[in-house]
Amino acid sequence: MDKLGTPKRPLVLRVATEKRGMEIMEICNERGLHYIIAFEPDKPEDLSDLERVLNPARPAVAGPKIGRNDPCPCGSGKKYKKCCGNGTLPG
Numbered sequence: 001m002d003k004l005g006t007p008k009r010p011l012v013l014r015v016a017t018e019k020r021g022m023e024i025m026e027i028c029n030e031r032g033l034h035y036i037i038a039f040e041p042d043k044p045e046d047l048s049d050l051e052r053v054l055n056p057a058r059p060a061v062a063g064p065k066i067g068r069n070d071p072c073p074c075g076s077g078k079k080y081k082k083c084c085g086n087g088t089l090p091g
Contacts, residue, residue, distance in 0.1 A: 004053055005033035011049040016041045024050065 002009040015021045021037050024047065028035045033053060060074055066073060074082035079085075 005031075005035070005050060007034050010034040010036050012038075013037050013050055014038045014040050014043060016043075016045055049060070053057065069072040 005011050005028075011028065013035055015024060015037060016039070016066055018039060021039055024037060025035070027050070031053075033050075035050075066080050066085070068079070068081040068085060070080050072078050072080045072085070074084055076083050
């Protein structure tokens with residue numbers, strides 16, 4: 001699939017006023033984005049495509065893996081394999 005904001009997949013944006021449309025056009029032109037802007041004063045503004053391009057979702061980062069022989073993160077002082085790593089509760 002083509003990247004959002006390219007000629008094959010332009011941003012589709014909806015604004016209520018011509019002034020707002022000019023502001024959005026300026027933002028898109030500064031970043032080299034291709035767009036289609038609709039002026040619809042009776043509908044709510046929709047800039048979700050632009051927001052998605054300007055603020056891309058970041059992939060989730062996994063925390064550090066706990067080794068079997070590392071200290072248990074629960075704070076018991078035992079090795080992970082003898083504490084929370086064996087499927088039972090510490091204690």
